[in-house]
Amino acid sequence: MHNSDDKTPRCKGCGICCRNGGPAIHIKDMPLIEDGTLPLSDIVTLRPGERVYDQPAQSMMMLDSEILKIKGRDGTWTCMYYSPEGSACGIYESRPEECRLLFCRDIEPLAAMYEKDRLTRKDVLxxxxxxxxxxxxxxxxxxxxxxxxxxxxxxxxxxxxxxxxxxxxxxxxxxxxxxxxxxxxxxxxxxxxxxxxxxxxxxxxxxxxxxxxxxxxxxxxxxx
Incomplete structure (x- = not known):
């Protein structure tokens, strides 16, 4: 239970972050691939030279290294595990590390690990x-x-x-x-x-x- 006087900013569950794109996959997330929580068919590889949306910078950028990312849905980058109708995540209890750290009102924790220890296809295969x-x-x-x-x-x-x-x-x-x-x-x-x-x-x-x-x-x- 949280103290009613606690002024710590909290996620409101608006889903904007999830609509801006699914998370990149890091080494810490490898168990989610191994146990089938994240099947490879739900992952898209973004290759060096592609122009993508950078969450911490909130702008477009050209990639200089490979990223594995959860696919979007409905022809958009909205994370495929996010349900707009219910404003809920289908794998919330087993969500990837970026999702655990992402908070729009304080992006420092995400920014600190964003480009570190990302998985690549060679790590998975x-x-x-x-x-x-x-x-x-x-x-x-x-x-x-x-x-x-x-x-x-x-x-x-x-x-x-x-x-x-x-x-x-x-x-x-x-x-x-x-x-x-x-x-x-x-x-x-x-x-x-x-x-x-x-x-x-x-x-x-x-x-x-x-x-x-x-x-x-x-x-x-x-x-x-």
Whole structure:
């Protein structure tokens, strides 16, 4: 029971933090993956070079290292375990470390650990796992920084860059098709294995990808 005179700020359970995005996963959260509380199909990998929302800074930033993050829901970054209808967390008792520390009126505890001891795919998949080689190949060919540079050149009318971008997106799409088909893994594991699809990252640059037969074409909207 709390003293009625206690003036300590407390979380009001408004859910704004949860709507701004699910937590990144840290080494302390590894038991939640091991016991199945956080299945890999519920995790998305954010790769170096991607532009993401930084909770402590409350602004967009470009990542310089890999982050594993709980997926969003309903086409937004709202944490998939958060229920807007009930304003409740589906895994509250087993919530990740960032969720335990995050408090909008005092972000210092979260800021102090935010970039420390983050898990990566190599931490989660055992050494020698056959998919690690595919992940490395995909990261090399579909690096977000390379994609963004190529996309900007293609937008400016560089035909060679446009063809390179097309090859990157097709490779990304094919990898996501083949791995579930050949391994039997569910398709929703792709976001953990390979990060967000390039066509999704391109959409943040106002570039749409349209499938045309066995190929694709790009639609370059105004602005970036």
């Amino acid at each position: 055992p050494e020698g796992h056959p998919l690690l080689q595919l992940i490395a190949e995909h990261d090399e060919k579909c690096a977000p920084v390379r994609m963004e540079e190529t996309a900007k050149a293609a937008r400016e009318g560089n035909a060679e860059a446009g063809e390179t971008l097309r090859e990157m997106v097709l490779f990304d799409m094919e990898m996501r098709r083949l791995v579930p088909e050949k391994t039997g893994m569910p398709a929703d594991m792709n976001d953990f294995l390979f990060g967000r699809p390039l066509r999704v990252l391109l959409r943040t640059m106002n570039i749409n990808v349209y499938e045309v037969g066995e190929s694709i074409r790009f639609g370059f909207a105004q602005g970036e």
